[in-house]
Amino acid sequence: MKKSSKSIFLFLCVAPSFLLFLVFMMIPTFNIFRMSLYKWGGYSPDKTFVGFDNFVKLSKDMKFFQSFENTIFLIVIVSLITFTMALVFAAILTRENLIGQNFFRVVFYIPNILSIVIISAIFSAILDSKNGLLNSILNLFRDQNAEPVYWLGDQKIVIYSIAMAMIWQAVGYYMVMYMASMASVPESVYESASLEGAGKIYQFFHLTIPLIWTNIRTTLTFFIISNINLSFTIVKAMTGGGPDGSTEVFLSYMYKQAYTNSSYGYGMAIGVVVFLFSFALSGIVSFVTKREPIEL
Amino acid sequence: MKKIIAMLLVGTIGLTTLTGCTSKATKEAATTESAVDETSKEVQTPAEEKTQEAEAVTIKVAAIETAYGAEMWTKVCDAFTAKTGIKVELTTDKSLEDVIGAQMKAGDYPDVVHLATGRPAALTETLIKENGLEDITDVLSMTVPGEEKKVSDKIAGGFTESSLTNPYNDGKTYMAPMFYSPCGLFFNSALFEEKGWSVPATWDEMWELGEKAKAENIALFAYPTAGYFDAFFYALLYEAGGTEFFTKATNYEEGIWDSPEAVQVFDIIEKLSAYTEKSVPSNANNDNYLKNQQLILDNKALFMPNGTWVIGEMKDAPRADGFSWGFTALPAIADGKDAYSYTWFEQMWVPAAAENKDAAKQFVAYMYSDEAAGIFAEAGAVQPITGFAEQLDGDNKLFYSIYDNGAKAALGSFAATDPVEGVNFADTVFGTVNSLVSGDKTKQEWIDSIKKDSDLLRAALK
Numbered sequence: 001m002k003k004s005s006k007s008i009f010l011f012l013c014v015a016p017s018f019l020l021f022l023v024f025m026m027i028p029t030f031n032i033f034r035m036s037l038y039k040w041g042g043y044s045p046d047k048t049f050v051g052f053d054n055f056v057k058l059s060k061d062m063k064f065f066q067s068f069e070n071t072i073f074l075i076v077i078v079s080l081i082t083f084t085m086a087l088v089f090a091a092i093l094t095r096e097n098l099i100g101q102n103f104f105r106v107v108f109y110i111p112n113i114l115s116i117v118i119i120s121a122i123f124s125a126i127l128d129s130k131n132g133l134l135n136s137i138l139n140l141f142r143d144q145n146a147e148p149v150y151w152l153g154d155q156k157i158v159i160y161s162i163a164m165a166m167i168w169q170a171v172g173y174y175m176v177m178y179m180a181s182m183a184s185v186p187e188s189v190y191e192s193a194s195l196e197g198a199g200k201i202y203q204f205f206h207l208t209i210p211l212i213w214t215n216i217r218t219t220l221t222f223f224i225i226s227n228i229n230l231s232f233t234i235v236k237a238m239t240g241g242g243p244d245g246s247t248e249v250f251l252s253y254m255y256k257q258a259y260t261n262s263s264y265g266y267g268m269a270i271g272v273v274v275f276l277f278s279f280a281l282s283g284i285v286s287f288v289t290k291r292e293p294i295e296l
Numbered sequence: 297m298k299k300i301i302a303m304l305l306v307g308t309i310g311l312t313t314l315t316g317c318t319s320k321a322t323k324e325a326a327t328t329e330s331a332v333d334e335t336s337k338e339v340q341t342p343a344e345e346k347t348q349e350a351e352a353v354t355i356k357v358a359a360i361e362t363a364y365g366a367e368m369w370t371k372v373c374d375a376f377t378a379k380t381g382i383k384v385e386l387t388t389d390k391s392l393e394d395v396i397g398a399q400m401k402a403g404d405y406p407d408v409v410h411l412a413t414g415r416p417a418a419l420t421e422t423l424i425k426e427n428g429l430e431d432i433t434d435v436l437s438m439t440v441p442g443e444e445k446k447v448s449d450k451i452a453g454g455f456t457e458s459s460l461t462n463p464y465n466d467g468k469t470y471m472a473p474m475f476y477s478p479c480g481l482f483f484n485s486a487l488f489e490e491k492g493w494s495v496p497a498t499w500d501e502m503w504e505l506g507e508k509a510k511a512e513n514i515a516l517f518a519y520p521t522a523g524y525f526d527a528f529f530y531a532l533l534y535e536a537g538g539t540e541f542f543t544k545a546t547n548y549e550e551g552i553w554d555s556p557e558a559v560q561v562f563d564i565i566e567k568l569s570a571y572t573e574k575s576v577p578s579n580a581n582n583d584n585y586l587k588n589q590q591l592i593l594d595n596k597a598l599f600m601p602n603g604t605w606v607i608g609e610m611k612d613a614p615r616a617d618g619f620s621w622g623f624t625a626l627p628a629i630a631d632g633k634d635a636y637s638y639t640w641f642e643q644m645w646v647p648a649a650a651e652n653k654d655a656a657k658q659f660v661a662y663m664y665s666d667e668a669a670g671i672f673a674e675a676g677a678v679q680p681i682t683g684f685a686e687q688l689d690g691d692n693k694l695f696y697s698i699y700d701n702g703a704k705a706a707l708g709s710f711a712a713t714d715p716v717e718g719v720n721f722a723d724t725v726f727g728t729v730n731s732l733v734s735g736d737k738t739k740q741e742w743i744d745s746i747k748k749d750s751d752l753l754r755a756a757l758k
């Protein structure tokens with residue numbers, strides 16, 4: 001009797017959130033998969049079932065591949081640089097006795113609480129070709145009359161400009177996460193390592209990183225998901241996918257097809273590819289980085 | 297005791313989850329009740345006058361809020377209700393698609409929508425492609441509410457004949473023309489006076505001016521975003537080959553992009569992109585395009601393609617001493633040929649799924665009354681009514697008289713097709729200009745992609 005009343009209680013506890021999860025996560029996801037098999041503009045009642053036609057077309061769409069390429073580029077470059085910087089800064093701020101430690105902590109974290117639109121506006125000003133901060137600094141070292149660098153206009157470098165903004169935005173967040181787990185590593189471990197003659201860099205690679213490995217693994221998945229989402233908002237606000245589609249990413253291209261091009265079904269097919277891609281990538285990353293957790 | 301409290305808490309959470317659903321249901325029930333009330337009232341007084349009967353009708357009007365502001369819509373709707381007795385439930389928003397789009401997906405359609413084509417969310421285009429618009433040809437033969445004249449007598453010539461109002465080219469009108477604006481090249485006329493330059497009448501003169509300006513470190517050309525090439529490109533098509541060529545080109549006729557007229561158009565745009573200020577592509581997006589427009593105000597570039605709304609858009613921007621707006625049609629291809637200025641206008645339409653179509657059509661007809669046009673004009677929006685532009689004053693008088701000064705009006709756009717996945721023709725034709733300026737694509741690559749997409753769209757023509 002007691003046991004069954006407990007399970008009813010548990011059921012009631014879980015039910016509301018499960019219901020929400022079902023209605024707002026499962027059903028829409030299922031719908032994306034269903035809609036990707038239709039040719040539909042989004043508003044009319046007539047949907048035409050086309051099977052895997054949308055996916056066949058997608059496999060020949062060069063603009064989609066360009067957005068794919070840009071997304072992967074951003075995931076790799078942004079994750080790598082953010083990861084390295086966040087880890088190094090976190091180690092310095094937790095292990096070293098710096099003056100103004102808390103000040104740096106706040107400064108690094110601030111970009112994360114700014115809205116993406118503000119970040120885009122800041123970077124548009126920094127990267128402005130005529131009187132932007134970056135070009136003004138560059139001009140100190142080169143001929144004043146030389147052609148300025150078009151950070152947002154030159155199609156070969158504009159994607160790096162986007163990456164720059166994304167890294168600046170993300171470093172603080174991951175730094176705080178790594179700092180939290182580094183703080184839980186007991187001081188005695190470092191002390192004994194020092195007595196054994198291990199230097200700071202050796203300690204960083206052989207003590208700090210292995211001991212916070214579980215945390216690093218979790219953040220790697222975050223990197224993939226947040227890069228896909230964040231690149232859309234930053235691109236939308238900074239370049240609108242331009243110039244001439246050179247900064248188009250997964251989601252901005254999906255939006256363009258689903259709405260601007262009235263191909264809702266096709267947009268959903270892109271959504272399915274994005275879903276499967278991020279799912280698979282997270283799976284692979286998680287598998288590759290699997291280690292036995294170290295216990296002290 | 298603890299358990300009871302816990303149970304209660306869980307119950308509350310459960311109920312809160314469902315609140316969203318319940319409140320909506322109650323609201324609906326309430327509306328139905330009041331609707332029933334109104335019908336019973338009607339039954340009780342069947343012999344009432346027509347206007348009285350119409351009072352039971354409420355139409356839902358959704359209008360985009362643009363540079364003209366939302367206030368004029370409130371005023372027009374009030375005036376319409378006063379005139380006809382039909383009540384209006386007005387929705388205005390800067391991103392109207394976000395507001396009505398979701399409702400429409402749920403089957404709740406407005407009766408009248410004022411939303412132009414060419415917006416990123418492309419709601420109007422989607423409905424055209426999906427046959428979601430009501431045929432409003434009969435509005436043209438309706439009498440304007442409160443006046444004697446028919447709608448067709450009031451709308452200026454040509455406006456209801458282009459693909460922007462008759463998207464399927466079947467002689468039927470699906471969208472009513474609203475708020476027109478001549479598009480052309482804007483410049484600083486004070487700078488021209490100061491330097492002693494004259495406004496070029498042909499493209500050859502334009503290139504000469506380009507060299508002169510270059511010597512003074514001024515670029516010949518700048519554009520806000522590549523999307524502004526639509527009006528420019530259409531006018532150029534007219535200049536190169538007249539109406540017939542324009543129709544063929546905008547209907548993706550086979551081989552049209554290899555014709556000598558098309559080659560001329562491509563050559564001009566390629567040459568113009570070489571004369572374009574190099575920083576333009578960096579700012580050619582929806583968030584930074586004002587920096588490109590600023591180039592004209594700062595005398596860093598001579599011409600930019602734009603519409604009359606630019607004056608209001610840049611009214612608070614800093615500018616060169618003595619700056620004064622100048623406006624001209626596109627230069628002609630050669631001496632003695634016609635110069636064209638594209639007429640950009642917005643559209644009003646009735647969704648096919650609207651409930652009160654008759655009342656909605658009356659509302660559309662009312663838009664062409666002198667009263668409504670007067671209210672719109674106060675906010676700067678000019679209705680395409682015959683002879684109306686003569687009453688304008690100030691800067692607007694100069695702009696709207698462009699067609700009286702020899703320039704011909706170019707109207708129309710690319711023909712509607714079924715959606716073709718992965719093909720966005722505006723991006724292919726206009727967006728690529730950014731790559732021409734930055735040198736990332738050649739003219740031939742541009743033409744090849746236009747031809748490729750054109751072939752795909754031809755097969756999907758409505």
